[in-house]
Amino acid sequence: MSRSSMTENGHHGIPEATVNRLPVYLRALYALADRGIATVSSEELAAAAGVNSAKLRKDLSHLGSYGTRGVGYDVEYLVYQVSRELGLTQDWPVVIVGAGNLGHALANYGGFASRGFRVAAIFDSDPLTVGTQIGSQVVRHADEIESVIAGHGVSIGVIATPASAAQAVCDRLVAAGITSILNFAPVVLSVPPGVDVRKVDLSIELQILAFHAQRRAVVRVAANGNGTAGGAAAGPAAGAAAARAVPT
Amino acid sequence: MSRSSMTENGHHGIPEATVNRLPVYLRALYALADRGIATVSSEELAAAAGVNSAKLRKDLSHLGSYGTRGVGYDVEYLVYQVSRELGLTQDWPVVIVGAGNLGHALANYGGFASRGFRVAAIFDSDPLTVGTQIGSQVVRHADEIESVIAGHGVSIGVIATPASAAQAVCDRLVAAGITSILNFAPVVLSVPPGVDVRKVDLSIELQILAFHAQRRAVVRVAANGNGTAGGAAAGPAAGAAAARAVPT
DNA sequence: CGCTGTGAAGTTCTTCACAGCA
DNA sequence: TGCTGTGAAGAACTTCACAGCG
16 A cells, blocks of 8 residues: 555556456456457447446556457457456465354355465364364364465465454464455454555445435435435435535 | 536535545544544544545545544544434445345344344345345345335345346346445446446455565565565466566 | 557546644 | 644546557
8 A cells, every 4th residue: 555656656557446447357358258259349348347448448558458459359368468467377375264154155155266266274263163164164273374374375364253353363364474365354454564455344335325325315305395205215314414504 | 426527526525535435434433432532633533544644634524624623523423423424324224135155144244233224134036045034034035125125115235146146136126226236246237327336346356465466476576586485475476477578 | 440559638536734723 | 732624736547539550
């Protein structure tokens, strides 16, 4: 997250916003390949990925000139180039900490094992859970975190514990050599520089949706002038929000 | 997502980037309140939320002037203001479609029931799953989607089905009146204008982490000049990436 | 001719730095 | 004095529009 003070974007030079979209393009490309499509235009690929075509072309241009003017992109070749850029031509062993409902769901998730990621181990600290089977894995005790990470050269960890345990687990993972963390616990993790954390948070996503839903409801009520606002049940909040005073 | 051509940001005027951070601030505020802290400075709150203080102040300024110069923000009052802005002063019933591992995890997720969101129903189409108990809910058959949504005035739906079923489920939810969707299936959903979709995608997050991890490995190898690269096991990819030719 | 790749313009977001109030 | 609230500068990102290649 810390950016150097130079305008130069490192020697890699791929904007963060582009990196965040490459996986989406990659998935769309796989879908096209599965349908036997060999060539695709920026317009078509953009539609499949849910972005506009100018953005897609600009994004891909950061990887190199892999298209053919007048024709489009070769699907298979582009799959390879995007995969390589994302670092998916190598295998990434991953450890999951927390074997509750979420840990189960993650471990059984099909897209996990495919395309470069492999569950190296699942840990839990509950003696009743340790030793149980999840997919092809036996749940191991959290005491083994350090040895497994060192032994398998794991650099990505997934935290699927309750919020109260997340920071301690994070500290252990980092101490054991993990440098990339995907955090499902609803807490802000603090990590030393050089460690990359991404978070996935159900409740935050719902709150963002609620904001937009509320905004739509307010607009609708304001436009209608009466209370019967279609199918959505947003009466009370809409009324309260409409009464807001605007300072300054 | 479609923006009006005016520079004016509607009469609401809260930037999208700010909306996306408000839930994080809210969580930090709840944590402070739980510790009995009544007043907080922008510096402290920013640290708890993992952002810098200028950004936090700018964000909060979009809601109004709720701080006190020389002092800081009243925690309880700010909780209320942020909650109200996010639309959390009303109750949001939510339906979950898909009662697999992920649906289970979501339904049991504590932060779900708290703070304004309430699971109205969980649906599945598998006859063996329908009728089973998840938390306080009995899994209902997908045929009931329309009647439950209409009956309870639900406007938020969560899709936790396999990718192959997601678009069809989405279409049904939208037809039934849902206008906000949280999608856990790894597909790009297409929806009519006026419907808001957010996606949560494990595999995309992992790929983004892999990109950064790979980049770190390349930098490290380039700096070292030899292959022994600390604890991370990123040897092969680092070598491949270093051999890349840069066109143009 | 059709489509990519890209300068340039436009927009949004972030950060700085400080005026101004409690 | 200490901290908020905010203009202004800067950086990042998006979109436009078209040159130029296949």
